[in-house]
Amino acid sequence: MNFHPIHGKTILAIAIALALAACASPPPPKEQLAVANSAVDQASSNAADAPAELASARDKLARANAAMAAKDYVAARQLADQAAADAALAQAKARSNRSDRALGELNESIRQLQAQLNRPS
Amino acid sequence: MNKFTTTLSTLAAAALLAACASSPTVTPQLEQARATVARASGDPAVSKYAALELKKASDSLRRADELSVKRESPADIDSAAYVATQQARTALQIAKAAADEDAIKAAEAERERVRADAATNAADRARAQAANARADAANANAQAAMASADANSARAQAAAAQTDAANAQAQAAALQQELAELQARQTERGMLVTLGDVLFEFGRAEIKPAASGAITKLAHFLSQHPERRILIEGFTDSVGSDSANQLLSERRSRAIADALQRAGIDGNRIDVRGYGERYPVASNSSTSDRAMNRRVEVYISDNDRPVRARG
Numbered sequence: 387m388n389f390h391p392i393h394g395k396t397i398l399a400i401a402i403a404l405a406l407a408a409c410a411s412p413p414p415p416k417e418q419l420a421v422a423n424s425a426v427d428q429a430s431s432n433a434a435d436a437p438a439e440l441a442s443a444r445d446k447l448a449r450a451n452a453a454m455a456a457k458d459y460v461a462a463r464q465l466a467d468q469a470a471a472d473a474a475l476a477q478a479k480a481r482s483n484r485s486d487r488a489l490g491e492l493n494e495s496i497r498q499l500q501a502q503l504n505r506p507s
Numbered sequence: 508m509n510k511f512t513t514t515l516s517t518l519a520a521a522a523l524l525a526a527c528a529s530s531p532t533v534t535p536q537l538e539q540a541r542a543t544v545a546r547a548s549g550d551p552a553v554s555k556y557a558a559l560e561l562k563k564a565s566d567s568l569r570r571a572d573e574l575s576v577k578r579e580s581p582a583d584i585d586s587a588a589y590v591a592t593q594q595a596r597t598a599l600q601i602a603k604a605a606a607d608e609d610a611i612k613a614a615e616a617e618r619e620r621v622r623a624d625a626a627t628n629a630a631d632r633a634r635a636q637a638a639n640a641r642a643d644a645a646n647a648n649a650q651a652a653m654a655s656a657d658a659n660s661a662r663a664q665a666a667a668a669q670t671d672a673a674n675a676q677a678q679a680a681a682l683q684q685e686l687a688e689l690q691a692r693q694t695e696r697g698m699l700v701t702l703g704d705v706l707f708e709f710g711r712a713e714i715k716p717a718a719s720g721a722i723t724k725l726a727h728f729l730s731q732h733p734e735r736r737i738l739i740e741g742f743t744d745s746v747g748s749d750s751a752n753q754l755l756s757e758r759r760s761r762a763i764a765d766a767l768q769r770a771g772i773d774g775n776r777i778d779v780r781g782y783g784e785r786y787p788v789a790s791n792s793s794t795s796d797r798a799m800n801r802r803v804e805v806y807i808s809d810n811d812r813p814v815r816a817r818g
Binding site: 460464467468471472474475477478479481482484485486488489492493495496499500502503 | 583586589590597607621624
């Protein structure tokens with residue numbers, strides 16, 4: 387195998403480029419964190435009915451902030467996305483719990499009304 | 508240079524082939540994400556109510572699949588898969604909530620309908636009760652009217668009975684009065700009215716005008732009591748022959764009967780007897796006693812039977 391200076395330069399250039407590419411860490415996921423923050427805020431105000439999902443969302447948001455502080459932007463972005471997804475699920479679940487209860491109560495009141503109606507006065 | 512380029516190209520192609528040949532990295536989290544997204548996609552309620560959330564989940568799952576194909580780290584794949592899973596769950600929950608909310612609207616309408624039915628029923632019941640109450644009141648009125656009519660009729664009967672009693676009393680009083688005027692007295696054969704000797708001419712059977720008052724009263728009494736019958740008995744004192752006295756007593760009785768008939772009394776109600784000097788009421792030894800024996804006795808029956816004769 388012959389060693390050519392040109393080849394060596396080229397390889398060096400490629401190596402540098404690769405190294406740069408590898409070192410180039412992703413930008414700080416500010417936008418994702420903002421989205422996650424707002425989602426967790428909303429869920430805090432209207433998703434008390436889904437405490438497990440809400441707790442998970444808060445935990446992940448905290449960890450995302452910690453990762454952000456540690457400049458671990460990859461983890462920060464992943465945790466922020468997960469926190470936002472958890473918060474959205476918490477809200478949806480809370481809404482579904484509410485509607486489920488309301489429907490149950492409504493059907494019960496209809497049943498009572500009908501029972502009253504059918505009772506021989 | 509060309510040779511080097513060729514070498515690089517060959518290397519790159521080999522690398523690509525190698526990448527393609529190797530199977531993608533599939534984690535349990537990714538499998539769960541695929542299953543959850545598939546479940547959401549297959550739910551008609553999700554496509555109806557949560558199409559946006561389903562699209563987000565599908566997009567996240569596609570990213571996770573891309574990472575899987577690129578054989579990125581399982582942590583990267585899992586994160587994207589987790590997000591896809593949560594988004595699919597969110598879609599399912601939103602669809603369920605929205606379906607519930609539609610059902611709530613329908614149930615509220617149903618409740619209003621049932622309430623309206625209940626109100627209608629209550630109104631019907633109230634109307635029926637009012638009608639019953641009216642019917643009861645009408646019955647009560649009718650009964651009261653009947654009771655009132657009964658009371659009126661009872662009062663009328665009582666009044667009539669009082670009137671009858673008063674009439675009877677008045678009649679009894681009138682009878683007593685009439686009999687008192689005739690100086691009648693009760694005997695076992697009936698009421699006895701004695702017409703004295705002074706009402707006849709001496710030894711004759713003609714009635715003096717002075718007797719007309721007594722005759723008139725007697726006739727009046729008999730016309731007021733048409734059921735009663737009378738027996739007229741004539742008597743003399745012991746002066747004169749028996750046969751003359753017998754004849755005289757009969758004639759005097761007859762004369763009274765004729766006078767009564769002239770006053771309108773039916774002769775069929777009258778019986779006549781003469782007893783001469785028999786049945787004296789006094790001794791015949793003095794003028795005044797003999798006057799008492801010269802008499803006509805009129806017996807008035809207590810009922811519609813003939814007065815029983817003497818002996």
